[in-house]
Amino acid sequence: MTDTVDPWVKIGEGPEKEIILAVDFDVTGRLEANFRDLVGLLPEPVAVWQTVPPAESYRRMLATQDYLTFWREYPGKGRKPVSTVLGYCVGSVFASELADEIEKAQGSRPRLLLFDPEMPNTLSLYRDFGKVTEMMSVLSAEEKQQLLERAEEVRAEHGEEFDAVSGRLIELYEEAGGAAFERLGLDEDLGAELLGLFRAYVSYLAAARKLDPSRGWREATAITSVGSSTGARQAVEELRFETSHDELLRSPQAAAAAAAVLRPKEA
Structure with a gap:
């Protein structure tokens, strides 16, 4: 990961009279649908910019304010x-x-459109650790199973202690990944970047845990999957679709609902 990273990347080309910002942790190789998929399904082109993780998060855990300053x-x-x-x-x-910061800067509050809104917790952390383990194709099925079993031992030892759990899972991932990348003969810099990816994701989760989104969520529209979290219950309106969490942003029905919300305010 280079040190010069733009905080935003454009993922939707369209008229820029108004712009749309999107917040997600989107990386190459991700199995879940992403906002690029959603934008591609919208009937009208829209200008959308999406967050990029700070480069430093690949090396160390960042504070919440580091993210907000980077994206401000x-x-x-x-x-x-x-x-x-x-x-x-x-x-x-x-x-x-x-949305709170933008309201102060521009004098009007942007709409909030949320997809399966969720506060990070150890359950989601273990779920995502399982996903990244599955993506490590260089590991055998037996090695993956052993890694997941070690993660279960961490769960049994630390329960809901997010900071302790996250630290141990980072160690497990780096240990398994380091051995796998050495086996592949990967370049040292590339190996370090790949190992840093999980650390960056955990940093993102840990930083979000320090925020209270309740005010904004109470004014938001939530588009949710069949596996939606309880976060959507706070929204002023919830639109639920018969699709999985991983496929929500690829759902034509969810995209149609999003398009209705994203129509220009003067329309």
């Missing part, structure tokens, strides 16, 4: 209004906080 200078700030902030899963926590 969003595209078009002071020149074009932000009409909507999107959030996916834990990104919905940051989306609520960004």
Whole structure:
């Protein structure tokens, strides 16, 4: 991961009279649908910019304010209004906080459109550890099973202690990943970047845990899957669809519902 990383990347080309910001932890190789998938399903082109993790989070755990400071200078700030902030899963926590900051900066509050909004917890952390373990194709089925069993031992030892659990899971991932990358003969820098990916994700979760999104969520529209978390219950409106969490942002029905929310306010 290079040190010069832009905090926002454009994922939707469209008229920029108003812009849309999206918060998600989106990386190459991700199995879940992402906001690029959603944007591709919208009937009208829209200008959408999405958050990028700070490069430093690949090396160490960052504070909540580090993320907010990094993302605070969003595209078009002071020149074009932000009409909507999107959030996916834990990104919905940051989306609520960004909406507060944007309201102060531009004098009007952007809409909040959230997809399966969720506060991070140890359950979601173990779920995602299982996903990244499955993605480590260089590991044999037996090695993956052993890694998951060791994660279960961490769960038994630390329960709901998020900081303790996250630290141990990072250690397990780096130990298994380091051995796997050495076996593949990967370049040292590339191996370090891949190992840092899980650390960056855990840092993102830990930082979100320090925020209280309740105010923003109470004013939001939530588009949810069959496996939606309890976060959506706080929304002013919940639109639920018969699709899995991982496929929610690829759902044509969810995209149609999003398009209705994203129509320009003057329409």
